[in-house]
Amino acid sequence: MQMLKADFENKLNTLSGEVNAALDRLFREKCDTALFDSMRYSLSAGGKRIRPVLLLAFAEAFGLEREKAMDFALSLELIHTYSLIHDDLPCMDDDGLRRGRPSNHVVYGYAGALLAGDALLNAAFELMTSCRTVPAENALAAAGYISSTSGRLGMILGQSLDLDDAAKTVEERTELSLLKTGAIIRGACVGGALLAGVRDQEMLSAAETYAKCLGLAFQMRDDILDVTSTAEELGKPIGSDAEEDKTTFVSLLGIEKTEEEINRLTQTAINAVAGIDRDGFLSALVTALAGRKS
Ligand code: GRG
Numbered sequence: 001m002q003m004l005k006a007d008f009e010n011k012l013n014t015l016s017g018e019v020n021a022a023l024d025r026l027f028r029e030k031c032d033t034a035l036f037d038s039m040r041y042s043l044s045a046g047g048k049r050i051r052p053v054l055l056l057a058f059a060e061a062f063g064l065e066r067e068k069a070m071d072f073a074l075s076l077e078l079i080h081t082y083s084l085i086h087d088d089l090p091c092m093d094d095d096g097l098r099r100g101r102p103s104n105h106v107v108y109g110y111a112g113a114l115l116a117g118d119a120l121l122n123a124a125f126e127l128m129t130s131c132r133t134v135p136a137e138n139a140l141a142a143a144g145y146i147s148s149t150s151g152r153l154g155m156i157l158g159q160s161l162d163l164d165d166a167a168k169t170v171e172e173r174t175e176l177s178l179l180k181t182g183a184i185i186r187g188a189c190v191g192g193a194l195l196a197g198v199r200d201q202e203m204l205s206a207a208e209t210y211a212k213c214l215g216l217a218f219q220m221r222d223d224i225l226d227v228t229s230t231a232e233e234l235g236k237p238i239g240s241d242a243e244e245d246k247t248t249f250v251s252l253l254g255i256e257k258t259e260e261e262i263n264r265l266t267q268t269a270i271n272a273v274a275g276i277d278r279d280g281f282l283s284a285l286v287t288a289l290a291g292r293k294s
Pocket residue numbers: 046047048049050080082083084086087099155156159180181218219222294
């Protein structure tokens with residue numbers, strides 16, 4: 001089923017609005033420390049909230065009410081935000097602008113940024129392990145999966161390979177992107193399914209294929225935007241890949257071929273979830289992200 005554009009935008013706004021409201025409530029406890037300020041600074045700076053929205057959408061597609069999946073959705077945003085804070089540090093990508101604001105370390109210093117990232121990561125695990133809205137075995141399965149996708153065999157490995165500029169061919173760039181960008185997206189999609197109690201291998205594979213294609217297309221679009229967009233539109237510096245002479249999909253394939261790959265991946269993602277995507281939201285989401293401007 002194809003979702004109308006207005007219905008898609010409505011649902012996306014509803015889901016990201018629910019995530020934002022829950023994030024606002026999360027660290028509201030009275031704690032006037034620099035650490036809390038620093039954590040709230042990066043969390044409240046905006047962001048598309050794609051990963052929590054994906055987790056909520058997959059959980060819902062498999063029959064779990066959204067509010068029961070919210071702790072896990074928030075956890076993903078906490079992990080994602082920590083990774084952005086650390087990624088911007090001078091010892092990594094050394095970027096001074098993120099989500100349209102000075103990067104965390106520009107405001108809170110290197111130690112403040114490092115600790116805010118550490119604390120966000122820990123808070124994510126605290127949330128997942130204290131979740132009581134689903135059977136413990138489902139929470140455990142989802143938490144285990146999300147831990148592995150965000151850790152040493154997933155996002156962190158991808159970041160490490162990228163910092164070493166270790167991927168020089170399209171195949172290597174694909175492998176790296178499936179880790180650095182794709183792994184946490186896989187955590188969101190498959191994690192949402194596991195949280196809803198799905199154990200059927202075919203269903204989990206469908207979620208995994210969708211996530212891999214979306215993650216790869218998302219990174220390809222990121223590479224294109226780095227050469228075609230503006231810092232105002234993206235809320236982060238542009239042109240940094242070329243400046244650092246970094247290998248990207250655009251440097252390897254050119255823009256036109258990269259666009260073709262994005263279209264191919266988007267269609268594969270849509271086909272993968274044909275049996276799950278009752279209202280068409282997952283298909284509309286991967287399509288919207290493939291053509292995103294920020
Ligand atoms: C430091 C362990 C560690 C990992 C860093 C996320 C990441 C890994 C690096 C950020 C740099 C980058 C370009 C990653 C590719 C994925 C990507 C485009 C992240 C930005 O995600 P968006 O666009 O950001 O969803 P918002 O701000 O909308 O949440």
